[in-house]
Amino acid sequence: QVQLVESGGGSVQPGGSLRLSCVASGSISNIYAMGWYRQPPGKTRELVAQIYATSGATEYADSVRDRFTISRDTAKNTLWLQMDNLKPDDTAVYYCNLVYSDYVGAILTPYDYYGQGIQVTVSS
Numbered sequence: 001q002v003q004l005v006e007s008g009g010g011s012v013q014p015g016g017s018l019r020l021s022c023v024a025s026g027s028i029s030n031i032y033a034m035g036w037y038r039q040p041p042g043k044t045r046e047l048v049a050q051i052y053a054t055s056g057a058t059e060y061a062d063s064v065r066d067r068f069t070i071s072r073d074t075a076k077n078t079l080w081l082q083m084d085n086l087k088p089d090d091t092a093v094y095y096c097n098l099v100y101s102d103y104v105g106a107i108l109t110p111y112d113y114y115g116q117g118i119q120v121t122v123s124s
Contacts, residue, residue, distance in 0.1 A: 001026050002025070002026035002028060002098065002111070002113050003026055004022055004024050004096045004097075004098055004114065004115035004116075005022065005023050005025075005115060006021065006022050006094065006095070006096050006115045006116065006117065007021045007022075007118065008021050009118035009119050009120045010120070010121070011121040011122075011123065012086055012120075012121070012122055013122070013124050014086060014087055014088060014122055014123075014124055015085055016086050016122070017082070017083060017084045017085075017086065018083045018086065018120060019081070019082050020036065020080065020118065020120075021080050022036075022078065022080075022115060023076070023077065023078050024077040024079070024096075024098055025077065027102070028077060028098070028100055029100065029101075030100050030101045030102060030108075031053040031098065031100040032052070032053060032101065032110075033050050033052045033053060033097075033098075033099045034050070034051055034072060034079045034098050034099070035049055035050030035051065035079075035099075036048040036050075036070065036081045036095070036096060036097065037097055037114070038090075038092035038093065038094045038095065038120075039092055039093050039117075040091060040092040045095070046061065048060070048064055048068065048094070049064065049069075049070040049081060050070070050097075051071070051072055058070055063089070064083075064090070067083065067085045067086075068081060068082065069081070069082040069084075070082075079096060081094070083120070086120075087122060088122050088123060088124075089122075090120060090122050091122050091123070092120060093117040093118065093119055094118050094119075094120050095116075095117045096115035097112070097114055097115075098111075098112075098113045099111070099112050099113075
């Protein structure tokens with residue numbers, strides 16, 4: 001059973017910073033990517049940032065590029081999201097995401113997991 005546990009959310013004023021953490025545990029192999037998604041109030045879930053396991057390449061939503069930084073510790077299956085210069089539009093529930101594959105019998109099967117989510121509120 002795979003578990004993703006997020007921490008580090010909370011309330012902050014505009015221009016402030018927060019650092020989200022996600023620890024993945026369980027039987028995990030062949031990780032393809034880890035990332036952060038968010039769901040603002042009344043909107044659909046969207047990709048914030050993603051990091052690919054093999055290359056370390058990253059991608060960001062246009063709205064957070066140059067303000068947010070995604071990083072990882074592969075050995076510890078830990079993912080971080082450093083969020084600087086936060087804006088009210090960043091208010092959302094943030095979800096850690098893990099994409100990996102594993103063999104079910106002889107078939108390599110993809111898996112896509114989300115954590116339980118953590119609230120980030122940016123308000124003056």
